[in-house]
Amino acid sequence: MASTLFFQPFVLSSPTPLVSFSPIRAILPGCLSPRRRSVSLSTTAMADKPTSAMGTKLPHVLTVAGSDSGGGAGIQADIKACGAMGVYCSSVITAVTAQNTVGVQGVHPVPEKFIEKQLESVLSDMDVDVVKTGMLPSLGVIKVLCESLKRFPVKALVVDPVMVSTSGDTLSAPSTLSGYRDELFRMADIVTPNLKEASALLGGMQLQAVSDMSLAAKSIHKFGPKNVLVKGGDLSGSTEAVDIFFDGETLYELRGSRVQTRNTHGTGCTLASCIAAELAKGHPMLQAVKAAKAFLESALHYSKDIAMGSGPQGPFDHLFRLKSSPYNVEPRLKFNPDDLFLYAVTDSGMNRKWGRPMTDAVEAAIKGGATIIQLREKEMKTQEFIQTAKACMEVCQPHKIPLLINDRVDVALACNADGVHVGQSDMQAHTVRALLGPGKIIGVSCKTVAQAEKAWMDGADYIGCGGVFPTNTKKDNITIGLEGLKEICLASKLPVVAIGGIGIGNANLVMEIGMKNLKGVAVVSALFDKENVEGEARKLRSVLERVFCSVS
Numbered sequence: 129m130a131s132t133l134f135f136q137p138f139v140l141s142s143p144t145p146l147v148s149f150s151p152i153r154a155i156l157p158g159c160l161s162p163r164r165r166s167v168s169l170s171t172t173a174m175a176d177k178p179t180s181a182m183g184t185k186l187p188h189v190l191t192v193a194g195s196d197s198g199g200g201a202g203i204q205a206d207i208k209a210c211g212a213m214g215v216y217c218s219s220v221i222t223a224v225t226a227q228n229t230v231g232v233q234g235v236h237p238v239p240e241k242f243i244e245k246q247l248e249s250v251l252s253d254m255d256v257d258v259v260k261t262g263m264l265p266s267l268g269v270i271k272v273l274c275e276s277l278k279r280f281p282v283k284a285l286v287v288d289p290v291m292v293s294t295s296g297d298t299l300s301a302p303s304t305l306s307g308y309r310d311e312l313f314r315m316a317d318i319v320t321p322n323l324k325e326a327s328a329l330l331g332g333m334q335l336q337a338v339s340d341m342s343l344a345a346k347s348i349h350k351f352g353p354k355n356v357l358v359k360g361g362d363l364s365g366s367t368e369a370v371d372i373f374f375d376g377e378t379l380y381e382l383r384g385s386r387v388q389t390r391n392t393h394g395t396g397c398t399l400a401s402c403i404a405a406e407l408a409k410g411h412p413m414l415q416a417v418k419a420a421k422a423f424l425e426s427a428l429h430y431s432k433d434i435a436m437g438s439g440p441q442g443p444f445d446h447l448f449r450l451k452s453s454p455y456n457v458e459p460r461l462k463f464n465p466d467d468l469f470l471y472a473v474t475d476s477g478m479n480r481k482w483g484r485p486m487t488d489a490v491e492a493a494i495k496g497g498a499t500i501i502q503l504r505e506k507e508m509k510t511q512e513f514i515q516t517a518k519a520c521m522e523v524c525q526p527h528k529i530p531l532l533i534n535d536r537v538d539v540a541l542a543c544n545a546d547g548v549h550v551g552q553s554d555m556q557a558h559t560v561r562a563l564l565g566p567g568k569i570i571g572v573s574c575k576t577v578a579q580a581e582k583a584w585m586d587g588a589d590y591i592g593c594g595g596v597f598p599t600n601t602k603k604d605n606i607t608i609g610l611e612g613l614k615e616i617c618l619a620s621k622l623p624v625v626a627i628g629g630i631g632i633g634n635a636n637l638v639m640e641i642g643m644k645n646l647k648g649v650a651v652v653s654a655l656f657d658k659e660n661v662e663g664e665a666r667k668l669r670s671v672l673e674r675v676f677c678s679v680s
């Protein structure tokens with residue numbers, strides 16, 4: 129079935145050509161002038177741009193892929209995925225497919241010359257940051273693409289080596305294998321084969337276990353891409369979605385939960401497009417891959433019960449965030465680890481004791497030098513918590529001080545807080561990330577090296593480490609001491625804030641352990657169980673600054 133579908137010739141059935149291509153240059157003089165080589169907006173690069181292009185730069189992914197009439201995969205998935213990630217997406221169509229939830233009923237490859245034309249139109253003019261490839265039906269198309277990328281270099285190239293659809297239909301000629309291996313991969317920043325594609329690329333190698341995927345990732349890396357992601361979605365018997373990421377040095381097992389649903393059509397296209405979108409925003413590769421996985425997991429969760437079509441595989445809803453929360457699509461407020469310097473964690477019981485409203489306490493802490501606020505309310509009813517959080521947001525925002533919510537992702541979403549802090553018995557950080565999106569700050573409490581490693585893998589921004597000293601504020605909390613703190617700092621790839629029994633009398637001892645990624649101290653009673661919050665914050669800040677100056 130597959131080959132008869134695939135090799136139907138592409139025919140323009142219109143009696144006259146729909147468009148004659150050469151006059152474009154005459155109609156729009158200069159519109160096909162060679163694109164500048166660098167994507168960075170240096171003043172020299174900007175100088176020769178027309179005035180209309182001097183405004184805000186939008187991150188831009190160009191997808192080079194096939195159209196899926198069913199809208200679940202291909203170009204349609206890519207455009208929706210990029211849109212959901214807040215990134216502009218242009219498209220070069222390599223083939224038009226007739227498909228639905230049952231399978232692929234027909235394929236019309238677009239002539240190579242016309243693919244070249246589309247590539248030139250977009251790449252010469254539109255400031256593409258990242259190119260993402262999907263269905264490349266022939267070796268000739270791969271060659272055309274390689275040539276275009278040499279003429280118009282971009283920041284990054286994401287190659288999803290689409291060969292067979294999930295319904296089992298062939299989407300590329302067998303000769304494309306050599307084009308991928310010998311030409312396109314060596315230009316790629318990442319390639320994202322699934323198990324079948326990895327096996328085909330490696331001459332039919334059997335891939336049945338995570339260890340086989342690791343070997344495959346290393347072997348595919350030898351073809352020249354900077355990074356390889358072997359997707360284990362098809363791995364039989366696995367209760368998790370395990371992908372293997374290899375950056376040429378280190379292998380990472382990226383684990384997520386496997387969503388039980390038939391609506392998985394287009395997951396490969398979507399993952400690659402989300403990676404491309406995150407790269408276009410400027411995020412590093414592993415972070416982009418983790419954000420893409422988190423997005424996909426959320427989309428599948430949201431869409432698991434959608435019923436569309438009668439076939440075995442349905443589409444999912446890329447734009448679910450539009451329905452769940454307007455806040456999830458906001459651009460990322462870059463987390464600054466220095467904000468952890470004097471981290472004030474509130475306690476309304478203490479504030480009540482001293483007869484002041486929460487907003488006054490927060491304002492006083494900020495005036496005294498607090499650099500970040502966490503609302504930690506264990507007893508407050510949900511509606512009161514949301515109202516208090518909204519009021520505190522109004523206090524924090526004019527000072528540009530981030531406000532995080534302890535434990536309660538729902539409250540954080542409701543008040544559009546800057547992030548959430550969770551502990552080991554709260555919601556897992558990767559789920560928090562999926563719910564909050566990439567733009568929010570996530571902190572995780574860690575007492576062990578393994579927990580710190582997991583926090584990083586889950587996409588957290590920082591870890592809170594403690595209790596360093598005994599404290600009455602959190603009952604039955606195990607103390608890790610300065611030695612425990614040091615051990616975790618040494619192992620953590622994330623910035624660390626120390627917590628537990630810290631105040632003006634011992635903050636120096638904490639900071640003097642001399643760990644570069646120990647960015648500050650988090651305190652509750654040292655500020656809020658005091659009459660003069662502002663004064664205490666000021667004293668603590670000066671202790672911290674003294675140590676900071678003496679060690680740096």
Ligand SMILES: Cc1ncc(COP(=O)(O)OP(=O)(O)O)c(N)n1
Pocket residue numbers: 471473502504534535549550551552553554571572573591592593602625627650
């Ligand atoms: C900065 C910071 N670090 C650690 C914690 C503790 O969080 P958790 O372990 O979830 O305990 P509770 O605060 O929820 O009792 C924190 N809140 N902040």
Ligand SMILES: Cc1ncsc1CCOP(=O)(O)O
Pocket residue numbers: 594595596598599600601602605627628629630650651652653654
């Ligand atoms: C929330 C928390 N997590 C670990 S210790 C602690 C309490 C810290 O309070 P204090 O600064 O009053 O010792």
Ligand SMILES: [Mg+2]
Pocket residue numbers: 534535549550551552554
């Ligand atoms: Mg907690």
